[in-house]
Amino acid sequence: MKTFLILVCSVALACSATAAQKDNKQKKQAQKSRQAQSAQHARPAAAPKKAAPNRYQPASRPTTSYQKPKGRQQVNRQVYQPKSKVAKKTPQKVATQNTQARQYAAKKTKQNQQVVNRQVNQPGANAKKAKKSSQEITAQNAQPGRYANNAAYSKKGKQWKGNTASAAAFQSNKKYKAQRFNLASNTRPTKYNSVRFQQNRRIQGSQYWQGKNYWAFRNYSPVWHDRGWWHNHYNRVVFVYGGWYYWNSGWWYPAWGYAPNSYYAYDGPIYAYNSLPPDQVVANVQAALQAEGYYQGDVDGLLGPLTREALAGYQRDHGLYETAAVDQPTLESLGMS
Numbered sequence: 001m002k003t004f005l006i007l008v009c010s011v012a013l014a015c016s017a018t019a020a021q022k023d024n025k026q027k028k029q030a031q032k033s034r035q036a037q038s039a040q041h042a043r044p045a046a047a048p049k050k051a052a053p054n055r056y057q058p059a060s061r062p063t064t065s066y067q068k069p070k071g072r073q074q075v076n077r078q079v080y081q082p083k084s085k086v087a088k089k090t091p092q093k094v095a096t097q098n099t100q101a102r103q104y105a106a107k108k109t110k111q112n113q114q115v116v117n118r119q120v121n122q123p124g125a126n127a128k129k130a131k132k133s134s135q136e137i138t139a140q141n142a143q144p145g146r147y148a149n150n151a152a153y154s155k156k157g158k159q160w161k162g163n164t165a166s167a168a169a170f171q172s173n174k175k176y177k178a179q180r181f182n183l184a185s186n187t188r189p190t191k192y193n194s195v196r197f198q199q200n201r202r203i204q205g206s207q208y209w210q211g212k213n214y215w216a217f218r219n220y221s222p223v224w225h226d227r228g229w230w231h232n233h234y235n236r237v238v239f240v241y242g243g244w245y246y247w248n249s250g251w252w253y254p255a256w257g258y259a260p261n262s263y264y265a266y267d268g269p270i271y272a273y274n275s276l277p278p279d280q281v282v283a284n285v286q287a288a289l290q291a292e293g294y295y296q297g298d299v300d301g302l303l304g305p306l307t308r309e310a311l312a313g314y315q316r317d318h319g320l321y322e323t324a325a326v327d328q329p330t331l332e333s334l335g336m337s
Helices: 002-041 091-117 125-130 134-142 212-219 227-233 278-292 305-317 328-333
Strands: 151-154 159-162 237-240 243-248 251-254
Touching: 237 278, 278 305, 305 328
Parallel strands: none
Antiparallel strands: 151 159, 237 243, 243 251
């Protein structure tokens, strides 16, 4: 009986062990099946595609470069930055940049002006300039600072180089008609102080004014003589604004000593335009300068500081020697030829 019980228990244990092994085997097979099915259903990782450039990229995406598509030509490469990296300019930064831009522009303008000021017309240029048409000459004269300096000192050559531009090259096409102004030439002016007689005085800078049109300035030196001497040497002497002027080779000069206490607003030659007396010549020049916008004073026939300043400005802007006086090249440029 005991032997039978032992045999039954052994068989039961063997059956339970075999069932347990089958269960473990089934579990492992089921797990492998699930893994295989998962592997079959899982897709392989595809290579990342290059995204097309988008100017509205989110802030988290990095900066990407737009690649040129195949088959398309003439596409510019453009780089788009995320919005988060775009720096916002503050008003202070904008103001600083504007100030720096203005300073840079002023610096370049100053450098250009210095280069222009160093430019000096070379001798022999008259022949080339004479060939230019009046339109070309007008266009050149309109350039600011083209003839800023009439004379420049050359350190290398130790001499002055003057503006030798021909008066004919700057002659204007406009014509000015001479006028007769009603002037109070018989009275002694009180507007400007009278200049004083200075024996052996030379006009400053005249030694650099080349050409036959400026010989009167280069050779002028005031002389003192009495009335009789002046009448014996010159047949045309006129009275203007408290002073006496004599005519010589197309120029008017002050006749110092002709009468005591004579008045002269200017001591130097005045070009005798259209056979007019000195006061009428100056008045016509003042009217012409008014039309050009250089003279703002009264047309009084006095060659005072305001008129001389206007003359110098006009001469400087039109490439003429700055005589600040009434000379032939200036009258021709004003159309008073």
